[in-house]
Amino acid sequence: MENTPQPVTNRMYIVPCMLTICSLFSGFYSIVSSFNGHFLAAAIAILVAAVFDGLDGRVARMTGSTSTFGMELDSLCDMVAFGVAPGVLAYLWALTPYGRYGWLAAFLYVAATALRLARFNAQAIENTRAAARSGHHDFTGLPCPAAAGMIATSVMFSTHVFKTTDTVQHITLLLLVYLLSYLMVSTHRYPSFKHMDIAREKRFQVFVGLILLLILMASEPPITLFAATLLYILSGPLIAARVRLRRKKPEPVNRIDLQ
Template sequence: MVELPPNEPLSPEDESRDPSTGKKKRSRGIYLLPNLFTSAALFSGFFAIIAGMNGAFEKAAIAIFVSMVLDGLDGRVARMTNTQSEFGAQYDSLADMVSFGVAPALVAFSWTLGSVDKLGWFAAFVYVAGAALRLARFNTQIGSVDKRFFIGLPSPSAAAVVAGMVWVGTEFKVDPADYAYPAAFLVAAAGLLMVSNVYYHSFKDVDFKGKVPFVVLLAVVLVFGVISIDPATLLWLIFLAYTLSGPLLALNRWRRKAA
């Protein structure tokens, strides 16, 4: 350990080291701001589960979408305030498992999958297992894959497809039992796509800090305006299109190689 001259104050880095070993001390505190957003996302996911069990399917679906927004904010807030931590990363993954793994499966099961007995809970389990494996694989691949792409369908997008299906069905007051088998297929397919090797655009290469033409801002405003007309249907169609984009792009690349 480097000895400092007498009466010279210790730097913050030296104060964080154990004087006997010279190693950095493990911080016992956690950053509050980003973890508040993560906690709010976790609460929204838990609320979705309770609402789905009580038959409030519209509220349950909306709560899952709220979790998506909060999940996107916690990471950005952590990077903007330089408060990233290993604790925050692990806490975020556990919250995602509840909000985008367990919650959508249970809401879909309560809405219609329960009417087809074993097939219903099997489809729900495939989705939950897919979400768990997707998050575990994502955590192990951080820093070793191309940031422009996700390998497998991101769990928030999969949750949006399942929650959007329930939201649209509730909005149009359809009989869930009539759509139990298509719903089971969609839920299971979303689970399998999460653990697939299909590439999805992450849009992380988009520069949100740079300047853009005025027409781009106008287009964004128009998109929000159109979505506000029928948010349930349009949000579901947007995420459904994103879900299908991965297999379609993979098929296109396979055709080019075969040509």
């Protein structure tokens, strides 16, 4: 028997929706901080928004309080926190010297986020059924929280390592914005950590590994968060290249020696 997705209601559940509003608040705070020139605070606020965005869906699934209202609210808040806020941050921090080309690049990022969210919402039920049949839970295209995290951690990394911004960093972020925009609307597959199925005998080892990873990331957050986000961003194209190479590899021919 196929696993069918749980029915979704139109009710409003307080706890998940409040977590979503906290994500929206963090995104709005990031925009205000960018306009005030507090770019590090703006970058941190985007990461905080990503934390709340991960919590609201998990809390909703754990408590059985998933609803259409909550999903629509989450999508609208994601547009602000992971679309507008990173676009404004990227423009005011590094793209302003490019004039029209700078704000057009920022707008491209915002538009790609809107398209990514619209495609995700349109394919949500179909993807849930396919995942239930195959057992694989992944994303089509780069998730917008990861794209926003890449911009935020890039600002944190540059502020921590280089202290000041220069032309090379401006050009790098400009190219990064175009790359992230493409990856969000692409068909590259990205792994999802929302439905991790860990064997019971390996849970303790995984838990210890997560503690070590937390310690490592807490040692130098601007560097480790940037590296972790960059690896995730690159995982999509690397997985696609691996699949393509496997398809091109000729299948071995079984020869039967007739005696």
